[in-house]
Amino acid sequence: MHQPVLPDSEAKRYVVDLRVGERVDTNFLLRRCDLRTRQGGEPYLALHLGDKSGNVPGRMWDNAAAAAGRVCEGDYVRVVGVVETWQSSPQIKVERLEPADRSQIDAADYLPVSSRDRDEMYDELLRIIGTVENPHLRELLTATFADPAVADMFRRAPGGVVLHHAYVGGLLEHTLSVVGLAMRVAEHYPALDRDLLVAGACLHDLGKIWELAYEQAFDYTEEGRLVGHLLLETNWLAARMDAIDGFPAPLRHHVLHLLASHHGIHEHGAPVMPATPEALALHYVDDLDSKMGAMDAAIAEATASGATAVYSRSLGRRVLRRRWNEVED
Secondary structure: OOOOOOOOOOOOHHHHOOOOEEEEEEEEEEEEEEEEOOOOOOOEEEEEEEOEEEEEEEEEOOOHHHHHHOOOOOOOEEEEEEEEEEEOOEEEEEEEEEOOOHHHHHHHHHOOEEEOOOOHHHHHHHHHHHOOOOHHHHHHHHHHHHHHHHHHHHHHHOOOOOOOOOOOOOHHHHHHHHHHHHHHHHHHOOOOOHHHHHHHHHHOOOOOHHHHEEOOOOOOOOOHHHHHHHHHHHHHHHHHHHOOOOOOOOHHHHHHHHHOOOOOHHOOOOOOOOOOOOHHHHHHHHHHHHHHHHHHHHHHHEEEEEEOEEEEOOOOOOEOOOOOOOOOO
16 A cells, blocks of 8 residues: 655645644645634634645634635635644644635645556556456456546546545556455465456446546546446446457456445445355455555554544544554654
8 A cells, every 4th residue: 555645845835844833825725614603603714725745724713704705615725824733733823815826736736646656557557457368358458448538537536535545546556456456366266257356356446537526626526426436337338348349248247247246235335245256356355455545544644643543434443553563652
């Protein structure tokens, strides 16, 4: 597992560079903006500000209603204020909040990015596809990942909005990891159809390139909210299999079953539960990599904040930062 690359602090002021007591006058991505009311009835703004290195909360106590009318969630904003401490963590007391000058914005500064080279990862995925012996599956995979639009979006998409691999290139990194696990599982259980399992691992989250928005901030597209990545990818890939001359109908059914069942249970959005050995194996390797990604993110958060443990919403538990052989601070 790999965490997002932190930027060079000499090039730009990022969240990771902020120090308590300093004044700030810089641009952030406004991830959340809530207009709330204090006990005395006066409004204030509760903000979540971010960039590629992380997020920091902000509070604006004066002129909050007017500022709220000038900005929207998802905007790039200029923030002027002071870094304070709140509950042992940094927080910005915002004095001025306004839309940022877009000529000063480089979107790459505001989204976390995989520490792995995305072109190298994509080349590795293509090499693995070249090892698939079944000609129909190899043609399906090659045609899918050679599609220029798919290749571009698959390199950029996150693995999720928050829960795991939530950074640019996260979908590719997660997919490559699941493919690696699938190949190892196929070696351990030789009765599994290795080509079918690898194909399922390559394709299991393809629909996220349409489900998720990742141009400015990680979110769901309207199509993603209404349809979801399982249906998006099964519909898209069903049409691609139909276009391949002689693609066997039983194989088509098994590929679609892998996609439809990989969430494992109905409560997690799977329309059907895994009913084949390959589908069961795919569900568990996907679930393992997703949970390890969430574990890595929680440990990174705890390390960055100096906390002994942090709560992981994805895992539903507090995650301990230290390993058994690490010396206590």
